Amino acid sequence: MDAGPLVDRMLAGDRPALARLMTLVEGRAPSVPAIMSRIYPRTGRAHVIGITGPPGAGKSTLVDRLATHLRQAKKTVGIVAVDPSSPFSGGAVLGDRIRMQSHFLDPGVFIRSISTRGSHGGIPRATRDIVRLFDAFGMDVVLVETVGVGQTELDIMQLASSVVVVLVPEAGDAVQVMKAGLLEIADVFVVNKADREGADRLEQELLQMLSLRPLAPWTVPVLRTQARTGAGTEAVLAALDRHREAARGTKESEDTRRIGDVVDIIDEEVQRRLRAAFAADGDGVGPLLAAVRAGTLDPYSAAVRILADAGALGALLAKGTHG
Amino acid sequence: MDAGPLVDRMLAGDRPALARLMTLVEGRAPSVPAIMSRIYPRTGRAHVIGITGPPGAGKSTLVDRLATHLRQAKKTVGIVAVDPSSPFSGGAVLGDRIRMQSHFLDPGVFIRSISTRGSHGGIPRATRDIVRLFDAFGMDVVLVETVGVGQTELDIMQLASSVVVVLVPEAGDAVQVMKAGLLEIADVFVVNKADREGADRLEQELLQMLSLRPLAPWTVPVLRTQARTGAGTEAVLAALDRHREAARGTKESEDTRRIGDVVDIIDEEVQRRLRAAFAADGDGVGPLLAAVRAGTLDPYSAAVRILADAGALGALLAKGTHG
Numbered sequence: 069m070d071a072g073p074l075v076d077r078m079l080a081g082d083r084p085a086l087a088r089l090m091t092l093v094e095g096r097a098p099s100v101p102a103i104m105s106r107i108y109p110r111t112g113r114a115h116v117i118g119i120t121g122p123p124g125a126g127k128s129t130l131v132d133r134l135a136t137h138l139r140q141a142k143k144t145v146g147i148v149a150v151d152p153s154s155p156f157s158g159g160a161v162l163g164d165r166i167r168m169q170s171h172f173l174d175p176g177v178f179i180r181s182i183s184t185r186g187s188h189g190g191i192p193r194a195t196r197d198i199v200r201l202f203d204a205f206g207m208d209v210v211l212v213e214t215v216g217v218g219q220t221e222l223d224i225m226q227l228a229s230s231v232v233v234v235l236v237p238e239a240g241d242a243v244q245v246m247k248a249g250l251l252e253i254a255d256v257f258v259v260n261k262a263d264r265e266g267a268d269r270l271e272q273e274l275l276q277m278l279s280l281r282p283l284a285p286w287t288v289p290v291l292r293t294q295a296r297t298g299a300g301t302e303a304v305l306a307a308l309d310r311h312r313e314a315a316r317g318t319k320e321s322e323d324t325r326r327i328g329d330v331v332d333i334i335d336e337e338v339q340r341r342l343r344a345a346f347a348a349d350g351d352g353v354g355p356l357l358a359a360v361r362a363g364t365l366d367p368y369s370a371a372v373r374i375l376a377d378a379g380a381l382g383a384l385l386a387k388g389t390h391g
Numbered sequence: 392m393d394a395g396p397l398v399d400r401m402l403a404g405d406r407p408a409l410a411r412l413m414t415l416v417e418g419r420a421p422s423v424p425a426i427m428s429r430i431y432p433r434t435g436r437a438h439v440i441g442i443t444g445p446p447g448a449g450k451s452t453l454v455d456r457l458a459t460h461l462r463q464a465k466k467t468v469g470i471v472a473v474d475p476s477s478p479f480s481g482g483a484v485l486g487d488r489i490r491m492q493s494h495f496l497d498p499g500v501f502i503r504s505i506s507t508r509g510s511h512g513g514i515p516r517a518t519r520d521i522v523r524l525f526d527a528f529g530m531d532v533v534l535v536e537t538v539g540v541g542q543t544e545l546d547i548m549q550l551a552s553s554v555v556v557v558l559v560p561e562a563g564d565a566v567q568v569m570k571a572g573l574l575e576i577a578d579v580f581v582v583n584k585a586d587r588e589g590a591d592r593l594e595q596e597l598l599q600m601l602s603l604r605p606l607a608p609w610t611v612p613v614l615r616t617q618a619r620t621g622a623g624t625e626a627v628l629a630a631l632d633r634h635r636e637a638a639r640g641t642k643e644s645e646d647t648r649r650i651g652d653v654v655d656i657i658d659e660e661v662q663r664r665l666r667a668a669f670a671a672d673g674d675g676v677g678p679l680l681a682a683v684r685a686g687t688l689d690p691y692s693a694a695v696r697i698l699a700d701a702g703a704l705g706a707l708l709a710k711g712t713h714g
Binding site for chain 1: 424425427428431432445446447474514537538539540541542543544545561567568570571572645646649650652653654656657658660661662665666669680683684686689690691692693694695697698701704705708709
């Protein structure tokens with residue numbers, strides 16, 4: 069399929085075209101590299117803000133508040149919510165989506181959920197490309213919210229230029245923050261539900277841990293909010309603006325990132341071709357796979373034999389091309 | 392390197408050889424497929440139990456208790472702790488490791504931490520292979536503990552035959568459990584710190600959510616513990632034994648899993664070769680990469696050109712072979 073006309077419409081401001089492209093990107097369609105190479109020259113302008121933290125910290129409520137403040141400042145906002153897969157919710161959690169409806173009629177806000185169902189390491193890639201679509205579409209700010217606090221979520225946060233880690237007094241102490249790898253990625257800490265018992269202690273623990281870090285050009289602030297009432301949320305946005313200014317040019321160098329992207333895009337396509345070829349029970353390796361199924365050959369030995377045979381590997385990769 | 396003698400020593404019960412092999416596997420050494428194909432026939436006997444839940448839920452303390460009970464029952468125990476990367480802790484969190492020292496002198500227990508530093512989707516693979524090493528070594532039970540609650544952690548739990556989800560009253564309500572994708576993977580729920588306020592409510596919410604699920608051969612129990620005192624922890628082990636019996640033969644069919652393993656092992660090696668070839672600035676694609684670095688060609692276009700050229704792709708994959 070030629071996605072060219074769709075890209076043209078999206079770049080001209082067509083929202084249904086943007087949604088269509090996001091669906092292609094989330095499904096990791098074969099046309100993804102072509103789409104992304106078309107929009108690439110239009111990216112690099114948006115402020116990409118990651119919001120993460122443990123379940124129940126109030127991330128969605130904070131995202132909602134930040135979007136409201138940004139709209140008051142006449143900035144356009146793309147929101148990417150990385151939702152886990154659930155057979156019950158179909159990937160979207162009802163409560164959040166209903167709350168977000170306050171923005172549904174606002175043409176300056178666009179909300180997209182990414183379901184994590186059945187991914188093969190595809191979520192960080194899909195998230196990265198959806199963020200770039202928002203960027204090319206012209207959104208001033210892209211907010212990326214993740215539900216979990218795990219390795220995939222840490223990976224996703226790499227694509228943000230500023231990261232907010234949201235915590236609540238009840239969700240464990242600062243040592244838990246360190247254990248979850250959150251200390252290293254935070255550009256701004258938010259202690260939400262700051263009216264609850266334990267907020268002072270959490271704030272002090274965070275400040276103490278931060279004071280142990282090596283000196284850096286940016287001092288990570290610890291801000292207190294009550295996202296439900298909106299208290300303190302404008303200060304979060306102000307801190308993010310300051311961070312963006314302070315961080316210009318200090319993140320991973322742009323050309324290293326670009327070469328990493330090339331490897332990653334090729335990786336993904338090679339994986340896709342391998343899976344397609346295996347699903348089609350590609351001849352050449354058919355007998356090996358049959359032996360694995362029968363339990364007479366272990367998977368590692370089968371893989372080693374296929375990898376040792378450059379011809380077989382090449383044939384598999386060529387076979388999957390038109391998958 | 393020929394890892395054969397090392398494997399022989401490990402299979403004969405040599406613990407330093409086991410530790411050495413785990414280091415190779417964690418570093419994703421080129422010898423991994425050879426090692427794993429040697430040990431594969433000796434695997435499939437251990438009861439692999441996953442323990443997950445939000446930071447601060449008391450997972451490590453529960454793991455420690457379960458290990459103690461298992462040792463009292465004369466069972467040998469391998470423990471895999473998937474720790475996030477941290478420049479401060481070096482991947483291991485001091486408090487937990489000190490607590491675990493109660494088992495350090497016991498030859499029936501072996502503890503291994505996996506750091507998640509700089510992985511390229513390698514954690515689930517390293518964890519899977521370390522579990523298999525424990526299995527081949529002859530451990531009766533392997534406990535896999537993850538620190539985060541994200542997609543990677545959900546992926547890791549796929550390799551367990553029984554999964555315990557540990558929660559505490561303060562860490563948010565049952566809706567948060569659903570949002571984090573934990574409802575779908577739990578074979579046993581544990582409400583830890585059950586003496587705290589809110590334990591009753593959390594238990595009721597979980598039972599209600601579970602009652603909405605389609606009828607299944609296994610009824611997921613909700614158990615209350617105080618891991619610090621040990622209260623209720625033996626009942627968790629009993630439930631896991633019952634689950635193992637009930638689940639025999641109902642998990643993903645063995646031959647589908649084996650074919651998936653073949654694809655995954657080839658994937659990993661192809662990725663390794665690509666990265667090695669790119670790091671060496673492989674000629675053929677050198678000019679393309681230079682254009683990407685200079686910003687005159689975008690990464691997607693470069694990847695598309697390399698993928699379209701079967702000769703260039705084959706040369707890259709062959710070049711990385713001796714990386």
